[in-house]
Amino acid sequence: MANIKLPAHKVEELKEVCKQFDHQGSELINVLHAAQGLFGYLPAEVQELVANELNLPLAHVYGVVTFYSFFSMTPKGEFPISICMGTACYVRGAEKVLDEFKRLLNVKVGETTPDGKYSVSCLRCVGACGLAPVVTVGEKVYGRVTADDVKGIIAEYNS
Template structure:
């Protein structure tokens, strides 16, 4: 895997975040959350900066990043799409909705479209079970989504 060259301005921003948290290793999750906000994802190079700044083992940082599903080591699309697969959504057809997103975008779960516009993921529960099945695109929530609605949802972001 090729090494990623991080923008120096973003590295400085990340170092400021570490400073704001007093380089406290107990703040690792908060620092990683901020880092993902800065870079959009957490490649090895970002994890190395965090490990160095907080004086923690890189393996520990990697363990935290891979343990929590919120963190991602691959870039997300400009419009990240998440399909809820919690019980209520699943029994009301979320799998068919997910299949339609995968078909129309020609990606698998966890992948980003070649143009970088969309990424598709599934998650366990959005907490809007009364609207099942639920899809989020960025911060926007779509309820009672049927496979035939997917084309119209995507059209909003084209």
């Protein structure tokens, strides 16, 4: 099943993490958090590795990965753009902002641009409802975003 060659030093690091958690199956979610932090996403190869280390069936690991929206099996763009679709943001026009991102970057939600630079996703409430609608690019948060601002936000990362 393995197709991608994982960098050896990262594999070692992940094994170390599993060791820290005592190879306990009940720590699966914590291990997956660490793994996603290391690799950026959770391809089948990483899941296999985790299943082996924690002595769990691969199907169980896959089941958990696909259950939680935080875990992703596809790599994100260099600048992951997330539009908050929580209720407060929605009421204040997040959909228009999302439409504008989709139109300008020509991708659908969950996709990455062909150059691997931007990916667009929706998220559920970052808890900054006072700033609605909210957009995050990587760690940076943009508040009170309007459709007009979208072009400028993309341009910031376009150099």
